[in-house]
Each structure stands twice: as C-alpha cells, then as structure tokens.
Amino acid sequence: MSDSALSTRPFQRVLVTGAAGFIGSSLVDRLLAEGCEVVGLDNFDPYYDPALKRRNVEQACQNPRFQLQEGDLLDRDLLATLFRGEPFDVIVHLAAKAGVRPSLVDPEGYIRTNVAGTLRLMDALRQASGGGELPRFVAASSSSVYGAQSVAPFAEDAETSRAVSPYAASKKAMEVMAHTYHHLYRLPVSLLRFFTVYGPRQRPEMAIARFLQLASHGKPIPMFGDGASARDYTYIADIVDGIHRAMGACQSFHIYNLGNSTPVRLDDLIAAVGEACGRQAQVQRLPDQPGDVPLTCADVSRAQTELCYAPQTTLVQGLKNYLSWSQTVEIST
Numbered sequence: 001m002s003d004s005a006l007s008t009r010p011f012q013r014v015l016v017t018g019a020a021g022f023i024g025s026s027l028v029d030r031l032l033a034e035g036c037e038v039v040g041l042d043n044f045d046p047y048y049d050p051a052l053k054r055r056n057v058e059q060a061c062q063n064p065r066f067q068l069q070e071g072d073l074l075d076r077d078l079l080a081t082l083f084r085g086e087p088f089d090v091i092v093h094l095a096a097k098a099g100v101r102p103s104l105v106d107p108e109g110y111i112r113t114n115v116a117g118t119l120r121l122m123d124a125l126r127q128a129s130g131g132g133e134l135p136r137f138v139a140a141s142s143s144s145v146y147g148a149q150s151v152a153p154f155a156e157d158a159e160t161s162r163a164v165s166p167y168a169a170s171k172k173a174m175e176v177m178a179h180t181y182h183h184l185y186r187l188p189v190s191l192l193r194f195f196t197v198y199g200p201r202q203r204p205e206m207a208i209a210r211f212l213q214l215a216s217h218g219k220p221i222p223m224f225g226d227g228a229s230a231r232d233y234t235y236i237a238d239i240v241d242g243i244h245r246a247m248g249a250c251q252s253f254h255i256y257n258l259g260n261s262t263p264v265r266l267d268d269l270i271a272a273v274g275e276a277c278g279r280q281a282q283v284q285r286l287p288d289q290p291g292d293v294p295l296t297c298a299d300v301s302r303a304q305t306e307l308c309y310a311p312q313t314t315l316v317q318g319l320k321n322y323l324s325w326s327q328t329v330e331i332s333t
C-alpha cells in the first residue's frame with residue numbers, strides 16, 4: 001500500500017472511546033486539527049485523577065467539532081443512542097482499565113471493562129447497523145499479550161496464549177472477541193498492540209512520568225529487580241501516527257505492533273531520566289513485581305510494510321519533550 005493511499009484519507013466522523021485519557025486525547029487533538037468531527041466517550045474512571053483527564057480535553061471541548069459524551073462503555077442505552085445518530089466512519093476504541101499491577105487486585109473489573117465493554121461496543125454497532133455495513137473498528141491491544149516467554153523481537157504471529165497478568169489476559173480476550181465479530185458480522189478490525197507509550201499527558205503512575213517527577217525533586221527512583229528488565233518505550237506522537245495510519249487502512253482483520261523496536265533497560269532509563277533532569281538519579285532497589293514481564297521489544301515490520309509506520313522520536317528527545325510539557329502543567333506524584 002502506498003503512503004499517500006494510507007495517511008491522507010480524511011475521516012468525516014470518528015468515535016474515540018477513552019477520549020479523555022493519555023492516548024485518546026492526543027488522538028482527538030490530531031483529528032480535530034485535520035477537520036474531523038469527533039465524538040469522545042469517557043467515564044472519567046478514577047484510576048488516576050480525573051482532573052488530569054478534564055485538562056487533557058479542555059482545549060478540544062472548545063472546538064465545535066468535538067462532542068464529549070461522558071458515560072460508561074458498559075451502558076447499553078448510551079451506546080444505542082450514540083449509534084442511532086449520524087453514522088461514524090471509524091471507531092477508535094481506547095477505553096480500558098490500563099495498568100498491569102492493579103489488574104492483580106481487581107481482575108474482575110478488568111474483564112468487565114476491557115472484555116465485556118469491548119463486546120458491548122461491538123454488539124451495539126452490529127445492532128445499529130441492522131445487517132448493513134459496519135464502520136471500521138480500530139482497538140488498542142497491548143504488548144503484554146506476548147507474556148514472558150516470547151522471543152524478541154515480538155512478531156504479531158508469536159504465541160500469545162500465555163498471559164502473566166489479568167490485564168494481559170483481558171487484552172488477549174478482547175482480541176479474540178474482535179476476531180469473532182469480524183468473522184460473524186464482517187466488522188473491519190485493526191488491533192494495535194502498543195508498546196509502553198510515553199510523552200506529554202502520560203498516565204501519572206507510569207514509569208517515565210513518575211521517574212521524571214521524582215528525579216526533578218531529587219527523590220530516589222524505585223527500581224524493581226536488578227535493572228535488567230527492558231521496555232520498548234514508544235513516543236506518543238509516533239503512536240498517534242500509527243493509529244491514524246491504521247484508521248485509514250482498516251479493512252478485513254489485522255493485528256499490528258506499534259512500538260519503537262529499541263528496548264531500553266530499566267537502569268539505563270533511570271540514568272537517562274537523571275540526565276534529562278540535569279542530576280544523577282538516586283535509586284531505591286526493590287524486588288521484582290509479580291505480573292511484570294522481563295522484556296518488551298516490537299517487531300514492527302508488518303506495520304512498516306502495510307501502514308508505512310516509522311517511529312521518529314528517540315528516547316532522549318521524547319524525555320525532553322515530556323519535561324518541557326510538564327513544566328507548563330502541574331503534576332502531583
């Protein structure tokens with residue numbers, strides 16, 4: 001597929017679920033800047049401070065082409081009302097319970113939102129279509145589906161049935177259900193396996209956001225394990241670009257890794273965070289966390305070939321961008 005065929009396609013009307021979150025609000029801003037009409041669904045889940053989510057969509061809410069629909073993905077009546085209105089050409093489904101560690105505490109909540117919620121969304125689409133054509137459905141999955149055993153770099157066809165956290169299991173189950181709706185009802189589906197996304201508006205409990213906050217206040221950074229675990233950190237603008245490309249190309253059923261293909265060890269990340277803050281980071285050593293995987297590393301060749309996806313942002317640049325942004329907003333640890 002040529003680059004122009006993929007990325008210049010204008011979207012008329014898009015539904016973004018999880019629109020007030022980190023990735024959702026960043027996508028909403030890009031779509032609005034391109035002239036799309038966007039409806040954003042979000043229930044302002046208290047997993048982290050909902051005030052941060054309100055701030056994420058503050059500017060979008062000034063735009064007459066944006067409609068914020070506050071409500072729960074699991075609300076059948078709300079979904080039916082949404083889909084009775086003017087049709088959407090793409091649904092980008094990002095709403096989820098997103099953290100790995102809290103999923104060990106509330107596994108049922110994760111299954112309810114991530115699996116039953118996704119099912120409700122797809123089923124409301126099916127019912128509203130009355131057997132007619134369904135809009136494109138682009139949904140967030142996660143690198144966590146690769147578990148702890150996959151051989152790096154992780155390719156989309158690797159084994160993914162050995163989840164090591166309820167979060168990972170919920171994402172895998174969501175993928176399987178999306179395939180079922182594609183098979184039964186010809187729902188065009190693209191599932192995007194994101195690899196540790198960071199940058200402005202990042203969820204405050206995630207490593208880079210927390211580490212930068214601690215290091216810039218001269219506080220020690222918690223290091224779980226011996227520092228050898230590694231993550232394929234991917235900058236938010238590159239992820240938004242990948243989502244946008246997948247929206248344009250979505251037909252049939254596809255799974256894409258969206259990562260950076262450059263894993264960074266935890267101890268190297270901590271050193272880079274210290275450098276970005278202009279001081280040597282102090283480290284607080286802690287034991288390994290259950291549910292965490294030792295390594296994530298994306299093989300992005302499929303997204304490269306089929307979507308012309310090519311992440312641009314280095315970790316050093318991404319950390320700088322995050323720091324400049326964080327100086328313009330108030331972030332609490």
Ligand SMILES: NC(=O)c1ccc[n+]([C@@H]2O[C@H](COP(=O)([O-])OP(=O)(O)OC[C@H]3O[C@@H](n4cnc5c(N)ncnc54)[C@H](O)[C@@H]3O)[C@@H](O)[C@H]2O)c1
Nearest residue numbers: 018021022023042043044045072073095096140194196197
């Ligand atoms: N950030 C990452 O590194 C990362 C990595 C892999 C996958 N993902 C996936 O990407 C998506 C977006 O992640 P994020 O980092 O922006 O998280 P986020 O928590 O900032 O955004 C998710 C949004 O969904 C909303 N939400 C939760 N439950 C809902 C419900 N029942 N009804 C309506 N809205 C609901 C939340 O209020 C939140 O605003 C998620 O599906 C997540 O699992 C993220």
